[in-house]
Amino acid sequence: MTHSEPDHQRGLAGGARPASPPSTVLVTGGAGFIGSHTCVELLDHGYELIAVDNYSNSTPQVFSRVERIADRFVGAVYELDIRDRHALSAVFDRHSVDAVVHFAAHKAVGESTRMPVEYYDTNVGGTTALLRTMREHGVHQLVFSSSSSVYGDAGHGSLSEDTPARPTSPYAASKWLCERILDDVCRRLPEFTVLCLRYFNPVGAHPSGLLGEAPVGVPENLMPYVAQVAIGLRERLHVFGDDYATVDGTGIRDYIHVMDTAEAHRVALDHLADAPGMHVYNLGVGRGRSVLEVVEAFGEVSGSPIPYQIVGRRPGDVAELVADATAAARDWGWQATRDLIDMCRDAWRFQQLNPHGYAGSAGGRNAMSGPG
Numbered sequence: 053m054t055h056s057e058p059d060h061q062r063g064l065a066g067g068a069r070p071a072s073p074p075s076t077v078l079v080t081g082g083a084g085f086i087g088s089h090t091c092v093e094l095l096d097h098g099y100e101l102i103a104v105d106n107y108s109n110s111t112p113q114v115f116s117r118v119e120r121i122a123d124r125f126v127g128a129v130y131e132l133d134i135r136d137r138h139a140l141s142a143v144f145d146r147h148s149v150d151a152v153v154h155f156a157a158h159k160a161v162g163e164s165t166r167m168p169v170e171y172y173d174t175n176v177g178g179t180t181a182l183l184r185t186m187r188e189h190g191v192h193q194l195v196f197s198s199s200s201s202v203y204g205d206a207g208h209g210s211l212s213e214d215t216p217a218r219p220t221s222p223y224a225a226s227k228w229l230c231e232r233i234l235d236d237v238c239r240r241l242p243e244f245t246v247l248c249l250r251y252f253n254p255v256g257a258h259p260s261g262l263l264g265e266a267p268v269g270v271p272e273n274l275m276p277y278v279a280q281v282a283i284g285l286r287e288r289l290h291v292f293g294d295d296y297a298t299v300d301g302t303g304i305r306d307y308i309h310v311m312d313t314a315e316a317h318r319v320a321l322d323h324l325a326d327a328p329g330m331h332v333y334n335l336g337v338g339r340g341r342s343v344l345e346v347v348e349a350f351g352e353v354s355g356s357p358i359p360y361q362i363v364g365r366r367p368g369d370v371a372e373l374v375a376d377a378t379a380a381a382r383d384w385g386w387q388a389t390r391d392l393i394d395m396c397r398d399a400w401r402f403q404q405l406n407p408h409g410y411a412g413s414a415g416g417r418n419a420m421s422g423p424g
């Protein structure tokens with residue numbers, strides 16, 4: 053386990069923002085795509101943050117960018133694997149944690165079909181290790197990172213949280229298993245409160261261009277692939293199928309800006325105390341967009357059309373996945389505000405400023421010279 057010391061004493065200008073509510077949150081997977089944007093959002097709203105990550109699909113440099121954007125320091129960052137209960141326990145011993153936001157997991161659907169054991173071990177085993185450690189330390193509030201993929205091939209129309217789950221990959225099944233475990237834990241141990249957030253398709257980047265989605269190797273997901281085509285790293289996008297029963301034959305998804313996604317985690321934390329037990333919320337916009345609509349929007353913001361070629365369907369893809377996003381609006385008064393053009397514009401800015409992702413960015417968090 054590697055530990056970076058708290059740096060508050062270095063006193064960045066403007067570092068102290070009103071603390072509302074005053075609590076300390078542990079973020080697992082804090083260096084990841086959604087985790088890092090959520091860290092910024094929580095720092096911006098006065099939370100004290102402790103972050104852990106094993107950097108299996110991320111880099112420590114992310115935290116220097118988080119701190120630069122937020123103009124505040126993360127309380128402490130630990131390099132550890134969440135399955136390592138000894139290391140995790142040491143973090144809880146050292147800090148008085150009020151709540152946990154748990155992102156740390158493997159997340160690639162295709163990879164999960166080739167590495168099911170690793171996916172169950174990390175995603176399910178990591179979650180139970182975290183739960184045991186939380187329980188041992190009297191921490192009972194959790195925001196859990198789930199996925200719309202639990203719905204599987206649910207057909208057309210928007211999906212509410214009570215649509216039956218039909219996971220079709222080890223990744224989706226691992227998230228569904230975690231939900232079942234968390235639900236059971238909440239039923240048996242009434243001191244626990246868990247909010248499960250089922251993400252639809254988070255895309256985009258921080259508007260500063262400092263944080264974004266930086267996949268290693270060939271991107272599996274649409275938006276990062278399109279961004280790499282736009283900048284010339286790849287020749288053309290392969291559109292996986294134009295024979296779906298959709299508006300233009302291509303797949304429909306509910307793309308949600310990662311900033312809206314991050315904001316929803318902060319709002320969820322604010323509502324953890326509302327009701328005990330486990331509660332599930334979709335995180336989407338509630339509007340479906342086709343692959344070709346994304347291609348067109350990205351071409352518009354990047355200033356030139358995105359070359360593409362229609363190829364066969366990708367195994368395991370479904371025609372349409374769109375959220376019924378009304379529950380979060382009803383219970384929290386929260387809804388996504390950023391549109392597809394914002395998502396493309398911010399993803400494009402990140403791609404331009406970081407043509408090779410975070411690779412080559414200078415130094416870790418302690419190499420930060422200051423904001424600005």
Ligand code: UD1
Nearest residue numbers: 159161199201272273274275277290291292303305343369
């Ligand atoms: C998948 C997972 C989701 C996960 C997300 C990000 C499912 C049902 N969903 O979403 O849980 O959070 O990845 O890891 O498995 N497309 C192309 N060409 C490409 C890439 C994608 O045409 O090169 C199309 C796909 O066919 C699909 C749409 O773009 O219609 C979105 O694909 P993608 O970005 O990979 O996300 P999902 O598969 O929806």
